[in-house]
Amino acid sequence: MSPTPVTMTSPVRPASYSWEATSEQVAARYGIPVERIVRFDLNTSPEAPELAGRVLAAGRFESSLSEYPPSDYRRLVEAAARRYGVARE
DSSP, X not given: XXXXXXXXXXXXXXXXXXXXXXXXXXXXXXXXXXGGOOOOSSSOOSSOOHHHHHHHHTTOOSSOTTSOOOTTOHHHHHHHHHHHTOOOO
């Protein structure tokens, strides 16, 4: 006996996914300095680990190791736009 496939439909259409706002966007929205933003929505630690502090003090990285890169992928989008000669949007 083989199972009969069943197609179910939902009366509610799920909302489309949108990326989290970047720290810069949050700061601009609420009119506060970006340095005052502490993120708890991206699975990041509010404090840099001791080793990361030493590495950052040596100036080897452009951003904090306890942070994910901006969620809008701006550097990737800008690089792709330059490469293919199109607008960022």
